[in-house]
Amino acid sequence: MTATLTDRRRAGDDPSAPLLEVDDLTVAFGDGPGSVRAVENVSLSVGTGEIYALVGESGCGKSTLGYSLLGIVPPPGRIAGGDVRFRGRSTTAMPKNELNGLRGSELSMVFQGAMNAFNPVLTIGTQVEHILAAHPGRFSSDEEGKAYFEHLLELVQLPPERIWKSFESQLSGGMKQRVAIAVALLLKPSLVVLDEPTTALDVLNQRLVIDILKELHRELGVTIIFVTHDLAVVAELATRVAVMYAGRLVESGTVDEIFGAGRRHPYVEALINAIPSVLDSGLRVKPIGGSVPNLARLPQGCRFAPRCSLAEDLCRSTEPPLVGDAVGHLVSCHVVNRGLDGDAAGADSNGTAPHADREGAAS
Ligand SMILES: Nc1ncnc2c1ncn2[C@@H]1O[C@H](COP(=O)(O)OP(=O)(O)OP(=O)(O)O)[C@@H](O)[C@H]1O
Numbered sequence: 583m584t585a586t587l588t589d590r591r592r593a594g595d596d597p598s599a600p601l602l603e604v605d606d607l608t609v610a611f612g613d614g615p616g617s618v619r620a621v622e623n624v625s626l627s628v629g630t631g632e633i634y635a636l637v638g639e640s641g642c643g644k645s646t647l648g649y650s651l652l653g654i655v656p657p658p659g660r661i662a663g664g665d666v667r668f669r670g671r672s673t674t675a676m677p678k679n680e681l682n683g684l685r686g687s688e689l690s691m692v693f694q695g696a697m698n699a700f701n702p703v704l705t706i707g708t709q710v711e712h713i714l715a716a717h718p719g720r721f722s723s724d725e726e727g728k729a730y731f732e733h734l735l736e737l738v739q740l741p742p743e744r745i746w747k748s749f750e751s752q753l754s755g756g757m758k759q760r761v762a763i764a765v766a767l768l769l770k771p772s773l774v775v776l777d778e779p780t781t782a783l784d785v786l787n788q789r790l791v792i793d794i795l796k797e798l799h800r801e802l803g804v805t806i807i808f809v810t811h812d813l814a815v816v817a818e819l820a821t822r823v824a825v826m827y828a829g830r831l832v833e834s835g836t837v838d839e840i841f842g843a844g845r846r847h848p849y850v851e852a853l854i855n856a857i858p859s860v861l862d863s864g865l866r867v868k869p870i871g872g873s874v875p876n877l878a879r880l881p882q883g884c885r886f887a888p889r890c891s892l893a894e895d896l897c898r899s900t901e902p903p904l905v906g907d908a909v910g911h912l913v914s915c916h917v918v919n920r921g922l923d924g925d926a927a928g929a930d931s932n933g934t935a936p937h938a939d940r941e942g943a944a945s
Pocket residue numbers: 611618619620638639640641642643644645646647656657658659877
């Protein structure tokens with residue numbers, strides 16, 4: 583009944599090729615002097631079966647990046663540069679009807695606030711029937727499609743019969759979020775984007791959704807990209823992480839690289855120390871001073887410099903490039919990357935980067 587990783591790979595696919603590639607992507611809202619770039623020159627690559635987290639504070643461009651992966655950036659937003667490729671094919675250059683076909687069948691998304699995503703006057707079952715009717719080739723019969731949805735409801739730990747007959751008003755917030763996840767998986771997509779899947783939930787439901795997502799990933803092999811501001815959830819769930827700040831990627835790497843003792847962007851360090859979570863006792867919480875800049879009035883140089891205690895003159899004048907080490911851990915910080923380049927001025931007496939044991943680099 584369930585689709586495995588092997589099922590998902592198309593004949594002729596190179597299993598080592600990335601499922602999704604984002605190449606130098608820029609997404610702008612508006613034109614002219616008042617326009618903002620919510621996503622700017624972002625590149626990343628997600629492999630089949632990964633759980634990939636997009637992290638950052640509110641307003642950093644995570645949701646906009648998530649929408650652009652499915653080609654659904656809301657107007658007046660538009661892709662102003664770069665490319666998104668799914669199984670090697672450009673979705674930005676794809677005809678609209680083809681992209682529409684890809685959504686749902688191959689790419690799916692659970693939106694932030696998905697708890698209000700259902701039609702209040704139809705039962706969940708009727709809404710699922712409508713989806714199945716709109717995709718007649720996905721299952722050999724409607725009964726098979728319905729049985730698969732019931733299986734998904736079991737995986738998200740909900741009683742299928744009751745949910746099928748329910749209206750959304752009869753479900754709690756946590757139940758609605760889990761139904762939304764099941765609906766997003768109904769057509770057996772290869773990749774699902776989840777926007778803040780735990781944010782609006784109470785502590786117990788957050789825990790439950792994290793466990794359910796792990797189980798869905800294990801059982802279905804679906805590739806997951808999730809957007810969150812909670813690094814503790816990332817540590818628990820993700821295999822790789824990209825951290826965004828004011829529209830740009832500031833650090834990306836494996837969970838071990840981001841959360842281990844290795845080098846870190848001062849913003850990531852500050853995020854780790856600042857965000858309380860169900861998974862953290864909260865005892866070490868240190869708020870980050872200041873706020874994400876208005877994208878229409880960005881500071882010169884590094885966008886994080888006004889909030890960073892490590893900032894130097896160079897940071898205030900020149901935007902730092904994203905530099906990778908030998909294993910592809912990418913960091914965009916003049917100070918941190920000076921150590922990476924072996925510059926004596928950036929290394930301490932032990933030859934390690936100056937940030938290595940630092941806590942709370944941000945002021
Ligand atoms: N519909 C819109 N019209 C104009 N500007 C927008 C629109 N949506 C987003 N933006 C711009 O893009 C920026 C990033 O928004 P986005 O929702 O992607 O951030 P986010 O990191 O997902 O934050 P949040 O967690 O609050 O959703 C916003 O601060 C805003 O400047």
